[in-house]
Amino acid sequence: MDIFAKCREFDPVRLYGPLVGSAYFRPVLASTRPGEVMVNGRSVVMAGSNDYLGLARDPRLAEAAVRAVREYGMGGLGARAMCGTREVHEQLEGSCAAFLGREAAVIAPSGFQTNLLLAGLMGKGDVVLGDRQNHASLVDAVRLAGADYHRFRRGDVARAESLLDRAVPGAGRIIITDGLFSMEGDLCDLPGITELAARHEARVVVDCAHDLGLIGAMGRGAPEHFGLEGRVDLVTATFSKSLGSAGGVLAGPAEVIDFVRFCSRATVFTAAMAPPVAAAALAALEIVRAEPERRERALDVAERMHNGLRALGFDTGSSVSPIIPVAVGDQDRCLSLWQRLLDAGVYVNPIVAPGRPVGQEMLRVSFTPAHTDDQLERVLDVFATAGRAEGVIPHAPPGSWTPVRIARPTTCRLPAPQQPTVATAC
Numbered sequence: 468m469d470i471f472a473k474c475r476e477f478d479p480v481r482l483y484g485p486l487v488g489s490a491y492f493r494p495v496l497a498s499t500r501p502g503e504v505m506v507n508g509r510s511v512v513m514a515g516s517n518d519y520l521g522l523a524r525d526p527r528l529a530e531a532a533v534r535a536v537r538e539y540g541m542g543g544l545g546a547r548a549m550c551g552t553r554e555v556h557e558q559l560e561g562s563c564a565a566f567l568g569r570e571a572a573v574i575a576p577s578g579f580q581t582n583l584l585l586a587g588l589m590g591k592g593d594v595v596l597g598d599r600q601n602h603a604s605l606v607d608a609v610r611l612a613g614a615d616y617h618r619f620r621r622g623d624v625a626r627a628e629s630l631l632d633r634a635v636p637g638a639g640r641i642i643i644t645d646g647l648f649s650m651e652g653d654l655c656d657l658p659g660i661t662e663l664a665a666r667h668e669a670r671v672v673v674d675c676a677h678d679l680g681l682i683g684a685m686g687r688g689a690p691e692h693f694g695l696e697g698r699v700d701l702v703t704a705t706f707s708k709s710l711g712s713a714g715g716v717l718a719g720p721a722e723v724i725d726f727v728r729f730c731s732r733a734t735v736f737t738a739a740m741a742p743p744v745a746a747a748a749l750a751a752l753e754i755v756r757a758e759p760e761r762r763e764r765a766l767d768v769a770e771r772m773h774n775g776l777r778a779l780g781f782d783t784g785s786s787v788s789p790i791i792p793v794a795v796g797d798q799d800r801c802l803s804l805w806q807r808l809l810d811a812g813v814y815v816n817p818i819v820a821p822g823r824p825v826g827q828e829m830l831r832v833s834f835t836p837a838h839t840d841d842q843l844e845r846v847l848d849v850f851a852t853a854g855r856a857e858g859v860i861p862h863a864p865p866g867s868w869t870p871v872r873i874a875r876p877t878t879c880r881l882p883a884p885q886q887p888t889v890a891t892a893c
């Protein structure tokens with residue numbers, strides 16, 4: 468049997484419908500207008516990127532990258548262990564460790580690859596527990612290592628506990644979770660996880676890919692938000708989202724980071740991160756540290772847009788963050804709503820199977836501090852018209868709706884209050 472046979476039979480249009488060809492892998496070009504991109508020759512509002520702090524096109528990142536290109540050239544000279552380590556890599560690692568309040572850090576050319584570094588810490592017989600919605604790279608790290616992987620539903624500490632109870636004595640134990648979930652925009656149950664880990668002598672790893680720079684008083688992610696940094700053993704994060712660059716970091720105790728440097732195949736057998744990419748990430752980290760107002764504006768914008776969409780009748784789920792999941796619940800309707808929004812000048816991401824269970828199709832919407840009030844109002848108008856036309860929201864706004872509770876530093880340690888119900892004037 469030809470292993471390529473399935474490729475010849477693969478027909479995305481038959482699987483996902485006629486719009487799939489235009490909804491995915493579409494080139495998105497730069498626009499001269501902040502907060503917008505060019506699609507099909509038209510400037511449209513970008514309401515779907517992971518550039519949560521609006522740093523991807525910040526001139527300070529570009530300048531840092533250009534300086535690094537002049538100094539080092541484009542590529543690394545080889546693997547980090549051989550001749551690939553440059554000053555900028557060490558500076559970035561030092562800066563990440565300091566920012567995250569950890570002893571040491573190691574970087575990798577992508578966030579995905581950073582998570583694969585974890586495979587070096589695990590092996591056959593070790594027991595790894597992971598949230599059901601953990602990112603694919605965390606799951607793949609466990610698979611690569613050949614460790615036993617068990618998934619648990621968020622908040623289901625009892626099930627997680629029963630899985631750890633079954634671990635054979637002497638097996639290594641790790642609990643791994645995303646900090647902020649990339650589709651639902653909600654936070655992990657870190658209090659439950661760290662309690663459980665303490666009872667079972669398990670290590671805790673949090674992937675702060677989406678929360679870095681955004682969540683927590685200083686932007687150190689979910690561990691900081693919950694006041695549990697001291698009970699999290701390792702943090703991973705990517706530079707490709709809030710930091711507007713690429714690559715990732717694993718941070719934790721110096722002895723663990725050293726071990727990973729020498730023993731993880733994903734770092735030993737790969738070239739160093741491109742120096743300009745590292746320099747841009749370093750510049751971005753400095754901006755995150757120096758300009759907390761970006762984070763505040765990002766959260767303000769998120770709150771305004773969540774509530775604006777909810778007031779129209781959209782369901783933005785359990786998100787507490789700038790990741791706004793707009794529930795649609797049907798593949799054709801989801802793609803059709805996406806097309807209407809784009810036609811009206813708003814770019815969002817349609818999330819359908821296999822990225823999402825059938826019946827839970829959604830639009831993934833997000834904004835940056837760079838969006839103007841004008842753009843945000845325009846987006847809400849476009850959503851109102853398109854959502855009504857597709858029957859996703861009623862023609863009249865709902866009589867009442869529940870406001871979002873954004874994960875702000877000032878609210879993070881308070882017990883969840885009763886959600887007020889807001890009556891809309893209609």
Ligand SMILES: Cc1ncc(COP(=O)(O)O)c(C=O)c1O
Binds near residue numbers: 578582649674676705
């Ligand atoms: C939770 C999580 N971890 C890791 C990654 C991988 O990061 P990168 O895209 O920088 O490789 C992603 C990317 O989407 C992610 O959402």
